[in-house]
Amino acid sequence: MRAVVISTLTATALVLSGCQSMDGGATTGVRQYDKAAIGTLIGAAAGYGLSRSHANSSAQNNRAAAIGAIVGAASGLYLDNKEKKLRQQMAGTGVEVNRNADGSVGLVMPGNITFDTNQSSIKSNFYSTLNKVAQTLAEDNKSAILVTGYTDNTGNDSINIPLSQARAQAVANYLSGQGVSSSRINAQGNGASNPIASNSTASGREQNRRVEISIYERQS
Numbered sequence: 600m601r602a603v604v605i606s607t608l609t610a611t612a613l614v615l616s617g618c619q620s621m622d623g624g625a626t627t628g629v630r631q632y633d634k635a636a637i638g639t640l641i642g643a644a645a646g647y648g649l650s651r652s653h654a655n656s657s658a659q660n661n662r663a664a665a666i667g668a669i670v671g672a673a674s675g676l677y678l679d680n681k682e683k684k685l686r687q688q689m690a691g692t693g694v695e696v697n698r699n700a701d702g703s704v705g706l707v708m709p710g711n712i713t714f715d716t717n718q719s720s721i722k723s724n725f726y727s728t729l730n731k732v733a734q735t736l737a738e739d740n741k742s743a744i745l746v747t748g749y750t751d752n753t754g755n756d757s758i759n760i761p762l763s764q765a766r767a768q769a770v771a772n773y774l775s776g777q778g779v780s781s782s783r784i785n786a787q788g789n790g791a792s793n794p795i796a797s798n799s800t801a802s803g804r805e806q807n808r809r810v811e812i813s814i815y816e817r818q819s
Contacts, residue, residue: 677741677816678704688731703745703813706732707795708770710808719765721773729770732812733777744784745813746771751804752791764788770810783817 682704686696695707713725721729736744748763748770764787771786796803 675816678702678814681735681742681814684735685732688735689728692728692731694728699813701813703815705814706812708810708812709806710766710810711805713770713810714766717762719762719769721769726773729773730777733774733779736774736783736814737778740780740783741817742783743815743817744771744774744779745815746774746784746786747811747813748786748788749793749807749809749811750791751807752794752798753804756790759790760788762788763790766810770812 682696682698685704685706689696689706693709693712695705697705697707699705708725712728713721715722736742746767748765748767750759750763752759767786767788771781771784774784775781791798791807794803794807795809796806798804798807
């Protein structure tokens with residue numbers, strides 16, 4: 600892990616040195632950096648690191664890194680419009696739409712409306728909601744999509760990670776079947792990691808059992 604960190608820092612320095620410019624000519628002497636280039640580097644490192652942390656195969660690690668490199672720094676009018684449309688579509692469905700810390704548009708789909716307990720088959724009454732999501736994502740090819748499954752802390756990783764992966768893959772497959780290119784989608788299972796509520800209560804565990812969709816703007 601230390602070697603990976605050192606390599607990332609070295610790569611960052613190289614990218615920054617190649618992407619800096621002087622602000623407004625030479626009036627202030629302040630150095631600026633190409634945000635897209637920085638975002639691409641950080642995205643690739645984050646994508647690969649997140650995948651590696653869950654012992655995925657080399658191919659999965661590389662794909663996660665590729666997704667990260669594509670997304671770069673997700674921001675701007677494109678994602679603003681996607682967020683606005685999805686908020687309208689998801690109203691009353693139980694799906695939360697927000698803006699993630701990395702700038703991506705996030706959809707949080709609670710487990711109680713998406714899957715039966717310990718199952719990875721999508722509930723049929725959730726199809727109409729996913730159809731709306733797919734419709735918005737299939738409008739263009741400008742976004743990359745990360746589908747992540749989570750569980751509560753009941754059980755252990757040998758159960759939780761495969762279940763969360765299967766649920767994330769089920770959502771990814773459904774979106775693909777509705778016209779969203781599979782090349783734009785990466786699915787991963789994170790098990791009980793990254794809880795959004797306390798696992799000490801039943802209501803908290805229910806919140807933690809979820810699938811999240813993160814929508815990033817692809818950098819051209």
